[in-house]
Amino acid sequence: NEVKFIGFKFNSEGMSTDSDRVKAVQELSMPKNKTELQSLLGFVNYLRAFIPNYSEIISPLRDLLKRNIEFRWEKNHTDVVEKLKGLISERTKLANFDPNKPINLECDSSKDAIGFALFQDDQPVHYGSRSLTDCEQNWAQIEKEYLAITYACQKLHNYLFGHKSVTIFTDHSPLLAIHTKNFDKIKNNRLKNLKLKLLHYDFSLKYKPGKELYSADLLSRNIIPTRSSEPDSGDIIHSLCCNELVVSSEKMDLFVQETSKDPVLKHILEYYHSQWPNRHTLNQIGGDLVHFHNLRNDITVEGGLVYLNQRLVVPTSLRAMMVDLLHETHLGLEKCKAKARQLIYWPSINSQVENTISKCYVCQRFSRKNIKEQLINHDIPDTPFSKIGLDVAE
Template sequence: MTSHRLQRWAIILMAYQYVVKYRKTTEHGNADALSRLPLGYDKNFDDEEARYNVRELYTPINAEIICRHAENDKVLKRVCSYVQRGWPEKLSPQDADLRPFFNHRFALTIKSNLPCLQTEYNRVIIPASLCGQILRLLHDGHWGVTKMKQLARRNIWWVNMDKDIVEMCSNCDICKVVNPAPARQYESWPDTNRPWERVHIDSAGPVFNSMWLICVDAFSQFPFIVQMTTTTTVHTISALSCGCG
């Protein structure tokens, strides 16, 4: 369950022989200078900084709200009951809605009355009635699919969460614009009004031990084909010149 980044660091460190030594905090002034700056208490600086601190933060969704919705969620109530009493060896066909939780049964737990999924992080299981609101909070800022999944996988989980994230981003015009690899849109060639207004050219082969230069008129679909020994630029220009002549 270790993240790929930590695995790569572990592989890099395996190439070295090193000794870990303890160093006191007072001797760590050269590291993390902003947090370990070896200066005394500065009351004026702290008072000035305190003016910009957030005194009260309104949280749209907190643990109390999640607990209240979880109590009204029939599926989560059954899941919590199984977590506390133990899961059966098999699920009946009538319990198909519990299958995703059954597949993660060894990683499910309850903390502070909240059902959680323990993976690399302790993730709160979101009731179905709050999934839409949580999804909108994740989408705020238009981070894109990858960033939204990273944020979600650190804190929360629900069934088909990744699918819902992909669907929301695919329907968002802003996410499509800022996406480093936006979805490709294909369009047909514009119609032509007369012969030789647009010509499509390509090389084919080897066929019958030869290469073939194929030109097709977009208006009449008339083909012009030349047998060639090679498809270099010089030979291609020569074939086109002879054909035009």
């Protein structure tokens, strides 16, 4: 009723660690240098699937492997190794996968790693995690969270592909709005690429607070070095843009500089790469941050600029210039508003456009409502009914 295979035992209840493997771990001696420590972690790492908080536990041991750090074995390191031995001795079981049962998949990302945990009937079936590359560590938090979901789906492809009852949980609520958007509505190319990789899978994405996402949160803090062979996804996906705001490189640099100095947009840049605070904190800071907080699910940052969907959010110092450019050819009020809705955005943009046009001397002088239509004379007919006039009334 039980089979041993590559260090694990399989039976009708699920998968657990082999007692011979556990005994080998319990008999491990304390390492005396970095090489022995690497061997110990490599040996224990084979059983990491049974220890959801593995990375948290071995954090003091990882510190000893850093460059320019002297190897000094102390009591706290011994305690970590003993704790690992005790946890492995408990021999946590992973349940067997049942394709007929619903799947719950928890995904999370920390600043250095991503992790996931697959459950059926609240029983763990599979754990997984990997560290982020140097490039990925510089991604925005929403991109890391989406990467965690993509990595989990690809890693669990044999479990998820074709399954009709899959629910994925994330603790990053803005991701829900991004995931439901069409590709042409997503400004960020990296998010487009990640969304493209998920088209193979049929699942519903739901929000769960981080304090309830225990397993995935712990796994995402595993930063054992691994390398991804995938190229940077920022240069892979390109899309057709229906509206384009053409600016010179000098103007682009000016927009980036003014955005970084803007009292509101500089906070949005920070919150986008970390986490939005609550409304109480934003009320204390003041400005239009509360307004942008309501739109945070549609905000993206690319190249140091802030976008609302596909519209550029203009910093305060450049808004008057942008309104003048919109009205440069003296378009009417509605046409100017329509053009603004396609390209740029800031709070109360319609009011500022209306005020500018209402003060325009040229528009006021040549406005249609001030031009009187001249009467057109016509020849008097010689005979009755030689000229007939018709009109339609409701």
